[in-house]
Amino acid sequence: MEESISDRPSSRTQVFHRSCFAMNTRFSMVLVDIDSETAEAMATGVERDLRALERLMSRFDLESPVSDLNRRASENAVHPPDGLWEILSLCRDYWQRTRGAFDITLWPLNQLWREHFDRGEEPTEEAIERARQRVGLERLHLDETDRTVRFESEGMSIDLGGFGKGFALERVAASLRTQGVERAFLSFGESSITVLGSHPHGPAWPVGISDMFDPQENVRIFQMRNESLSTSGTTPYNGMGGERVFGQIVNPRNGRPIEGYRTMSVASPSGMEAEVLSTALLVTPERDRAAILSGFSNVSAVEIVYHSSAGEYVPRSEWQYGF
Amino acid sequence: MRAAPVGESPSDRVRLGLIGVGTRGNLHIAHLLRTPGVEIAALCDDYEPHLQAGLARVKGAKGFADYRQMLDMPGLDGVLIAAPLYLHARMCLDAFSADKHVFCEKSLAYTIEECQAVADAHRGSKKVFQIGHQRMFSPVFLRAFELVRNGEIGQITQIRAFWHRNGNWRNPVPDPSLEHRLNWRLYRAYSCGLMTELASHHMQVANWFLGTHPASCVGYGSINYWKDGRELYDNVNVVYRYANGTHVIYDSLISNVFYGLEIQIMGPKGTIEAETGRVYAEHPKPAPGIVQLINGLENGFFETVPIGGPSWVPDLKKDTKGSLLVNEKITDDGTAISLAAYANAIRSGQPIPGMMEQACRAGVCVLMGQAAMEQQKEIAWPEGFRE
Incomplete structure (x- = not known):
């Protein structure tokens, strides 16, 4: 049968792709309908911005301002650079708006569980209690007048791992928009995604939340336009290498990891808010979630729980909001 | 690598003679003593203290001061030549005439004409010839070669290699009259110094990976630090041009070891x-989902x-620092395997292909580099050279 001209795409879409390692994971950007030279220059700029943000926020870089805070802030009030001060202020606001569910001070508690997980054990009640004395954003004092930071307890530690990627995506998206980019797909480790505009061949960017036990299957689909999607969850393994790793999320309210395999995906016009809410909602009991979400606009969310059945894990949407 | 079962019967044993029992010769002894089915039947060195030290290590070996007498020894299957460079060709040719298998240390020969003579003498022969470029037998280099062939780094667009040491590169001399004999690497009558003794290794790898020899080269060399009466350069810089426009940039010096030694094979997709x-x-490669998205677009x-x-866990963090070519810990740089391969090739009567070609390409290459520096002009690959 003869194919009519109009059935074919009028011209092949020009696609530019670049991946790089940043913030402990892989960042990928896909741009469409932009000439390769311009796209290349944009990608270089994005990589540079990501590195700068990483240097500001990484707790693994011993010379970062976050490492400096973690070393000194339990002894003295520390004056962080403006960029970090703004991030800490934002994090405190989100902590309040999520009623303590989003918290950047959980590192000592996470670390306790991670170390025990590696040894195949569970920490004692006393150890959990001790760690809980060193976590909680109420113990992080931000002095608005002097713009200084002080930790109330010895051993406190800031970890921006659950915030940085969303924050960076929001910055990158804003910068690309300023440069005239209308369509883009940006991904941080595929757990944080931001899109600009829509897919060139459809009304939105359709993004599937994949079944973590059967990655080619979509459990839910988000039709994304100018928004961000973040997924948090407990995983049995690192999706890339297949090896068993600590993939749990500790609930700040009781100091224990949340149970079972479950994920929370949140779409929001703001990359930061999607990132913050995906962890916050996961550790918040279902009955309290709507109250938190009433303080945020244009958010949709879905929780997927994996039920064990005949030796297989079957995903089910248990809770959703804003659809 | 051919793995041949080795029996205990004397007829299964490969009987070898070593010509030159200096530093390299002694290393060969150490490896051969651990290689199954090999007998070091004879040792030869015209420097008596080296010969006696060698004979003390190898029980039952016959000692010779003149290699030609060793070649006449009945029952000898093959030789290993670890003598100064200027003797390589003569010894190879005499060994072929005596119907022996030959393992010759790098670099192949002292002049391009000699390289040609050795290649000509071996052409059509069923005798095993192997050259001491052990990187061809190293699991790491073999894996690197496989990756390049599979397109992992794309087309090779440049190779940069260097070998840096910090030291005078001298052997202790008990009497001044022995200076030239023991420090032959420093004098032009016996060697081309850094080019033949070090650069030949990386030039062999470059030619192997690029699948050809260079078209020409330019370079500068000088003695700028070890001004102790030596004749050969203590620092060399040579650029090789290949017909397809790829360049190999080589440098070596013996007054700074900060960068050590490396060969960097570069292409648009990666570096080895x-x-x-x-x-x-x-x-980094994108996630499968992103690849699917790009294809769809x-x-x-x-x-x-x-x-x-x-993606709660940092994935693939190791990739930010590159990945290992071979995961197991490798202690042999290929030398031990290459000697075992030589013995197996003799035993099975199946020479490893391509050895003379690799020997000639690397051997000629470094002599071109030496000539370019000495004559201060561009030197072309010798027209009509038959590998």
Whole structure:
């Protein structure tokens, strides 16, 4: 049968792709309908911005301002650079708006569980209690007048791992928009995604939340336009290498990891808010979630729980909001 | 590598004679004593203290001061030549005439004409010839070669290699009259110094990976630090041009060891640093979901791709620092395997192909580099050279 001209795409879409390692994971950007030279220059700029943000926020870089805070802030009030001060202020606001569910001070508690997980054990009640004395954003004092930071307890530690990627995506998206980019797909480790505009061949960017036990299957689909999607969850393994790793999320309210395999995906016009809410909602009991979400606009969310059945894990949407 | 079962019967044993029992010769002894089915039947060195020290290590070996007498010894299957460079060709030719298998240390020969003579003498012969470029037998370099062939780094667009040491490169001399004999690497009548004794290794790898020999080269060399009466350069810089426009940039010096030694094989998709055994991607590969998205975009499909999921764990952090070419710890740089391969080739009567070609390409290459520096002009690959 003869194919009519109009059935074919009028011209092949020009696609530019670049991946790089940043913030402990892989960042990928896909741009469409932009000439390769311009796209290349944009990608270089994005990589540079990501590195700068990483240097500001990484707790693994011993010379970062976050490492400096973690070393000194339990002894003295520390004056962080403006960029970090703004991030800490934002994090405190989100902590309040999520009623303590989003918290950047959980590192000592996470670390306790991670170390025990590696040894195949569970920490004692006393150890959990001790760690809980060193976590909680109420113990992080931000002095608005002097713009200084002080930790109330010895051993406190800031970890921006659950915030940085969303924050960076929001910055990158804003910068690309300023440069005239209308369509883009940006991904941080595929757990944080931001899109600009829509897919060139459809009304939105359709993004599937994949079944973590059967990655080619979509459990839910988000039709994304100018928004961000973040997924948090407990995983049995690192999706890339297949090896068993600590993939749990500790609930700040009781100091224990949340149970079972479950994920929370949140779409929001703001990359930061999607990132913050995906962890916050996961550790918040279902009955309290709507109250938190009433303080945020244009958010949709879905929780997927994996039920064990005949030796297989079957995903089910248990809770959703804003659809 | 051919793995041949080795029996205990004397007829299964390969009987070898070593010509030259200096530093390299002694290393060969150490490896051969551990190689099954090999008998070191004879040792030869015209420097008596080296010969006696060698005979003390190898029980039952016959000692010779003149290699020609060793070649006449009945029952000898093959020889290993670890003598100064200027003797290589003569010894190879005499060994072939005496119907012996030959393992010759790098570099192949002292002049291009001699390289040609050795290649000509071996052409059509069923005798095993092997050259002491052990990187061809190193699991790390073999893996690197496989990656390049599979397109992992794209087309090779440049190779940079260097070998740096910090020291005078001298052997202790008990009497001044022995200076030239024991420090032959420093004098032009016996060697081409850094080029033949070190550069030949990396030039062999470069030619092997690029699948050809260079078209020409230019370079500068000088003695700028070890001004102790030596004749050969203590620092060399040579650029080789290949017919397809690829360049190999080589340098070597013996007054700074900060960068050590490395061969960097570069292409648009990645870099291999073979001496440290790592490969670095220019950009990491995207996740499968992103690949699917890109394919859809390029081909005009509008489909939902499964991308989103929790990536709670830092994935692939190791890739930011490159990946190992070979995961196991490798202690042999290829020398031990290459000697075992030589013995197996003799036993099975099946020479490893391509050895003379590799020997000639590397051997001629470094002599071109030496000539370019000495004559201060561009030196072309010798027209009509038959590998």
